[in-house]
Amino acid sequence: MLSLPRILLPVDFSGRSAGAATYARGLAARFDSEVLAVHVVDLRIFGFLAFLGQEDADSAAPPESEALAGQALDRFIEQHLGGVRSRRAVLFGDPARQIVRCSEREKSSLIVLPTHGYGPFRQNLLGSVVSKVLHDAACPVWTGVHMENHAVAEPLKIGRILCACPLDDQGIPVLSWAGQLAEAFAARLSIAHALPAPAVENPEFFDGKWREYIAAQVRRDLEGVRRAAGVEAEILVREGEIDDVVAATAKQVEADLVVIGRGAASGFAGRLRTFSYAIIRRSPCPVISV
Numbered sequence: 001m002l003s004l005p006r007i008l009l010p011v012d013f014s015g016r017s018a019g020a021a022t023y024a025r026g027l028a029a030r031f032d033s034e035v036l037a038v039h040v041v042d043l044r045i046f047g048f049l050a051f052l053g054q055e056d057a058d059s060a061a062p063p064e065s066e067a068l069a070g071q072a073l074d075r076f077i078e079q080h081l082g083g084v085r086s087r088r089a090v091l092f093g094d095p096a097r098q099i100v101r102c103s104e105r106e107k108s109s110l111i112v113l114p115t116h117g118y119g120p121f122r123q124n125l126l127g128s129v130v131s132k133v134l135h136d137a138a139c140p141v142w143t144g145v146h147m148e149n150h151a152v153a154e155p156l157k158i159g160r161i162l163c164a165c166p167l168d169d170q171g172i173p174v175l176s177w178a179g180q181l182a183e184a185f186a187a188r189l190s191i192a193h194a195l196p197a198p199a200v201e202n203p204e205f206f207d208g209k210w211r212e213y214i215a216a217q218v219r220r221d222l223e224g225v226r227r228a229a230g231v232e233a234e235i236l237v238r239e240g241e242i243d244d245v246v247a248a249t250a251k252q253v254e255a256d257l258v259v260i261g262r263g264a265a266s267g268f269a270g271r272l273r274t275f276s277y278a279i280i281r282r283s284p285c286p287v288i289s290v
Helices: 016-033 054-060 063-078 095-105 122-136 171-185 210-227 242-253 275-280
Strands: 006-010 034-041 085-094 110-112 142-145 159-165 188-195 235-241 258-262 287-289
Touching: 006 016, 006 095, 016 034, 016 063, 016 110, 016 171, 034 063, 034 095, 034 171, 063 085, 085 095, 095 122, 122 142, 122 275, 159 171, 159 242, 171 188, 171 210, 171 258, 188 210, 188 242, 210 235, 235 242, 242 258, 242 275, 258 275, 275 287
Parallel strands: 006 034, 006 110, 034 085, 110 142, 159 188, 159 258, 188 235, 258 287
Antiparallel strands: 142 287
16 A cells, blocks of 8 residues: 655745645645655855855855745644644755655655746746656656646646656566545556557558557567556556657547656666656646656
8 A cells, every 4th residue: 555654845925836735745645644845055056056065055155144034934833734644844054965865864755846946047947857857866756837827626636647657677666656645536547558569660560450550569568567556447458659649649538647767877867758848838737756
């Protein structure tokens, strides 16, 4: 059974943070989780980090910044996290690095993080923060581009989950995680898989029967992954680019949530697969990257 004892909620006080808090509160109520609301005072605003090491960040911060941020977090928690166990922390330094370090230190089960927010560097900085957290965080990350616009039911309801399932070794744990979440919400689970279009000089040789054969083989492989993960799910195979297929399928099945994998934490690519951020940007609903 899925357990989420500790949820990390980075807060920048934007509308997107408020939207993320709605999901964090709903998940905390469902799983009896504690929510840790974290605000990172980005010292690049004050020009410190260009000259100081990360370990010097706390001492370099303006004396009043922690108190002001703490007061703002208290108001945010009172407004957006009522009814669930919560606490807060004010950190200093590079936002992405501090969020990842905090998640490791707190042994977070999940990070709930909107893709953009408001700040002195606008989307360039905050998009980079999300990308870095997705790349480096060891725990699952719940994110989405329209969190503040989604009407979230109270209590949180998830009726349809779409899992973008690869055929490699990562497919089984990702699908198993999605299945446990679906079980917790009594949600219907579907598997989406993108079948690449034939990249050949003469695509006409790949006629309908040949493509049907390939699709059938992929379905058989996905059925093996599904059985190994121990879940019940319909299998939807579409031809096209991965982000196109996932976005279109999520709209088709009216998914409330998309679950994707980020790969192993090794090698140059780290945990962020090349397609993950594209899926998140285009998904019509929030995305959990596992």
